[in-house]
Amino acid sequence: MINFKGVTILQILPSLSDGGGVERGTVEITEALVENNARSLVVSNGGSGEHKIKRVGGEHFCLPAHSKNPLSIYANIKRIETIINNENVQIIHARSRAPAWSAYYASKRTNIPFVTTFHGTYAIGTELKRRYNSVMSKGERVIAISQFIASHLHQIYGVSNERIRIIPRGVDTTKFNIANVTAERIGNLYSKWRLEDGCPVIMLPGRLTRWKGQITLIEAVAKLNLRNICCLLVGGDQGRLGYRKELEGLITRYDLGGIVRIVDHCDDMPAAYMLSDIIVSASTDPEAFGRVMIEAQAMGKPVIASDHGGARETILEGKTGWLFPAGNSDALAEKLNLVLNRPESLSHSFRERAMAHMKNNFSKTSMCDKTLNVYSEVLADRISD
Numbered sequence: 185m186i187n188f189k190g191v192t193i194l195q196i197l198p199s200l201s202d203g204g205g206v207e208r209g210t211v212e213i214t215e216a217l218v219e220n221n222a223r224s225l226v227v228s229n230g231g232s233g234e235h236k237i238k239r240v241g242g243e244h245f246c247l248p249a250h251s252k253n254p255l256s257i258y259a260n261i262k263r264i265e266t267i268i269n270n271e272n273v274q275i276i277h278a279r280s281r282a283p284a285w286s287a288y289y290a291s292k293r294t295n296i297p298f299v300t301t302f303h304g305t306y307a308i309g310t311e312l313k314r315r316y317n318s319v320m321s322k323g324e325r326v327i328a329i330s331q332f333i334a335s336h337l338h339q340i341y342g343v344s345n346e347r348i349r350i351i352p353r354g355v356d357t358t359k360f361n362i363a364n365v366t367a368e369r370i371g372n373l374y375s376k377w378r379l380e381d382g383c384p385v386i387m388l389p390g391r392l393t394r395w396k397g398q399i400t401l402i403e404a405v406a407k408l409n410l411r412n413i414c415c416l417l418v419g420g421d422q423g424r425l426g427y428r429k430e431l432e433g434l435i436t437r438y439d440l441g442g443i444v445r446i447v448d449h450c451d452d453m454p455a456a457y458m459l460s461d462i463i464v465s466a467s468t469d470p471e472a473f474g475r476v477m478i479e480a481q482a483m484g485k486p487v488i489a490s491d492h493g494g495a496r497e498t499i500l501e502g503k504t505g506w507l508f509p510a511g512n513s514d515a516l517a518e519k520l521n522l523v524l525n526r527p528e529s530l531s532h533s534f535r536e537r538a539m540a541h542m543k544n545n546f547s548k549t550s551m552c553d554k555t556l557n558v559y560s561e562v563l564a565d566r567i568s569d
Contacts, residue, residue, distance in 0.1 A: 188222035198250035201231030214242035216552035249283035260286035354551030397466025403513035406438035457483040484535030
């Protein structure tokens, strides 16, 4: 890795408002750059996460980077070009499509290296949509967050393996660490969610949207025909009131009112994992990566996930978790029953294996180091040219 002293990297994304994987990764890379004596600039439309960038030593520039309006995208080219020139930027790293188009043309005008991170498969649809998505494949290096995404890049957009760098998302092993979660934090959630002692807890973390598979889990819990369990759907509806009512209707139809609960957004996920016995990821569409699965393993919890996408790379079948055919509630019920009835003697070895697997393969430190190595590669290529 090069010496980053005096190097300025600019990351661009739509906004810093929802705290999702793109936003979290931007903050983590900002912190890593500052720790390595680089200057980290972030361009976005702003939001509640701006303070996180500033807290770790980064600088934020507010532009309408969220807009998909062609006129705004065009106007942002000149704005980004001005920042590049005024702030002596050496690399621009785009993390989303609309701002990536502006950043791409600004990089062309200034002859500054352009790097992208491909965070999802994106809907392909029409040829116009494919062309819109294609900007994420134009980086001198294209970071894929999983082998699944790397294969998608190669097959759909023809990106050569030489330009692709697979860098899985990482978990903060200080935050997601069983030793650092106090009994008080766990107790607060127990009280807030009105849980009963000795009742196994099944949790599906994820916003309330159909493809996250809450319906599959509700149907699976109904098939278990157990009354001494609790199933938590942890995530906000983000305005999807119709889908929330549909879930509530299913809960009533299956007579699961005392078992399945929608508990909305949780600000203390490490504690939520700690009070849970089984974590479920029931996505009906492939997850590009699936941060929930590695967070759960970091906390030593068994994971049951749909058998597609990033889950195949993060879960060791039968060793750190289990996979089931996506959307198959019978198969999910079978896996839930298996885990609920496993001997207690297996829990300790399972927990240790899951935590070791996560730490060795999916830590935040590893993700940051590999990303900075990509920056080093790109800068070295320019020097050699």
